[in-house]
Amino acid sequence: MAPVRLAAVLLALVVPPAPAADEAQLKRGEVLFQAADCLACHTDVKGDGAPLAGGRPLATPFGVFFSPNISPDPQTGIGAWSEAEFRRALRQGVGRLGEYLFPVFPYPAFTGMTDADIADLYAYLRTRAPAAQPDRPHQLRFPFGWRFLQLLWRALFFRQGPLPPVAGESPEWNRGRYLAEAVVHCQQCHTPRNLLGGLETGRAFSGNPQGPDGMKVPNITGDGETGIGKWSLEDIATLLKTGQTPDMDFVGSGMGDVVKGTAALTDADRRAIAVYIKSLPAIRTAKTPAF
Ligand code: HEC
Numbered sequence: 269m270a271p272v273r274l275a276a277v278l279l280a281l282v283v284p285p286a287p288a289a290d291e292a293q294l295k296r297g298e299v300l301f302q303a304a305d306c307l308a309c310h311t312d313v314k315g316d317g318a319p320l321a322g323g324r325p326l327a328t329p330f331g332v333f334f335s336p337n338i339s340p341d342p343q344t345g346i347g348a349w350s351e352a353e354f355r356r357a358l359r360q361g362v363g364r365l366g367e368y369l370f371p372v373f374p375y376p377a378f379t380g381m382t383d384a385d386i387a388d389l390y391a392y393l394r395t396r397a398p399a400a401q402p403d404r405p406h407q408l409r410f411p412f413g414w415r416f417l418q419l420l421w422r423a424l425f426f427r428q429g430p431l432p433p434v435a436g437e438s439p440e441w442n443r444g445r446y447l448a449e450a451v452v453h454c455q456q457c458h459t460p461r462n463l464l465g466g467l468e469t470g471r472a473f474s475g476n477p478q479g480p481d482g483m484k485v486p487n488i489t490g491d492g493e494t495g496i497g498k499w500s501l502e503d504i505a506t507l508l509k510t511g512q513t514p515d516m517d518f519v520g521s522g523m524g525d526v527v528k529g530t531a532a533l534t535d536a537d538r539r540a541i542a543v544y545i546k547s548l549p550a551i552r553t554a555k556t557p558a559f
């Protein structure tokens with residue numbers, strides 16, 4: 269074999285066959301990855317786990333879920349997943365073997381993402397360090413571990429995306445809605461849930477005293493007493509950038525992680541989210557929950 273051809277063959281062995289993602293795409297993917305908070309759920313911080321290797325416990329009324337490994341390790345992570353399989357997980361909440369995923373994974377929000385954004389996210393995830401760590405089985409109360417029951421849940425509560433823009437609303441409002449609903453998934457924490465774990469859409473954004481992982485999540489609708497009606501647009505945008513509230517406090521709990529993500533967005537994007545949040549109908553909750 270001529271040396272040139274030999275070199276070409278060797279090169280073909282080391283260079284991955286898929287077209288390499290460009291820098292701009294990876295940057296976009298990184299911002300989405302941060303804003304959607306994938307890292308916080310998929311890393312067992314308390315257990316000193318490797319980034320994205322999973323194993324973080326998530327307590328719910330149905331039992332304890334352990335997040336799976338989504339690092340690019342081909343055996344224990346999602347390194348062997350195609351882009352189409354990854355898209356199906358986010359868009360449809362369906363795993364690689366066709367199984368229904370549990371909505372503790374916020375696919376009911378991520379379903380709203382565009383194909384282009386999901387492709388950027390996929391490209392970025394593939395650049396992360398692979399970590400070999402097998403998934404830990406969930407510890408769910410009977411009969412919630414039966415994945416086929418998800419068929420019922422999905423029929424009741426799941427509406428497949430992508431999220432279409434609302435005609436008659438400004439591009440800024442639509443951008444804010446897209447980020448809040450599909451990417452940062454505010455409702456997954458800020459909207460109360462019914463007994464089956466579905467979002468109570470009639471009380472959207474009005475807070476959840478028993479939020480995910482026992483978090484106390486405040487009302488962020490425009491009610492002046494029990495919500496954030498007194499906050500200006502800038503107040504909301506500032507919180508999403510620095511974590512600081514108008515009374516000079518800093519948010520903690522799950523919102524601390526959220527802010528690390530929204531801090532990576534542009535000022536225009538944070539403002540767009542604030543415009544959308546400001547447009548929500550005010551809902552008065554029974555009393556101001558004691559936080
Ligand atoms: C609120 C916590 C949470 C967030 C945020 C989250 N995930 Fe997950 N994710 C989970 C849990 C829990 C599962 C397991 C669901 C199941 O077993 O049905 C999961 C499952 C998955 C799966 C399927 C993996 C498998 O092995 O079947 C993929 C892919 C995934 N998540 C990717 C992501 C990406 C990408 C993001 C950010 C855009 C993200 N997740 C954000 C908790 C989360």
Ligand code: HEC
Pocket residue numbers: 447448452453454455456457458479483484485486487488495496504507513518519520521522523526541545559
């Ligand atoms: C992972 C769950 C989670 C997500 C997702 C989330 N939040 Fe929060 N949020 C919280 C919690 C918990 C608090 C209370 C923080 C504290 O007690 O320090 C909070 C507090 C806030 C506050 C302060 C309210 C007050 O009265 O002090 C605002 C405003 C807010 N969130 C807006 C948002 C917006 C907008 C989004 C989406 C872009 C969002 N949150 C997504 C959990 C979440």
